[in-house]
Amino acid sequence: MSQRRFARVGDILPAVLKSTGLDRKLKEREILELWPEAVGPEIASRTKPIGIDKGVLHVYVEHGAWMQELHFMANEIVQKLHARAPDVELKRIRFTAKR
Secondary structure, three states: OOOOOOOOHHHHHHHHHHHHOHHHHHHHHHHHHHHHHHHOHHHHHHEEEEEEEOOEEEEEEOOHHHHHHHHHHHHHHHHHHHHHOOOOOOOEEEEEEOO
């Protein structure tokens, strides 16, 4: 009778995640969860990060005036997010007024 060895889930999970692209999605999700910490409670209460597409973080903003203010802060926010999640490809932020 042959003996079969079972691999531990923790040993194969990283390879499975990478092969399916889910590792990137998990890292991107980390940015969304870090958003309130990076921007502070006031801005976080007026914005909603939606997702990352090709290195661009898409964020809904409750009002056009906030959107304009955030454009001036975008580079600083990107730097803060990079510091907290350096493995995530994040080039810029695109703000959109909430509809």
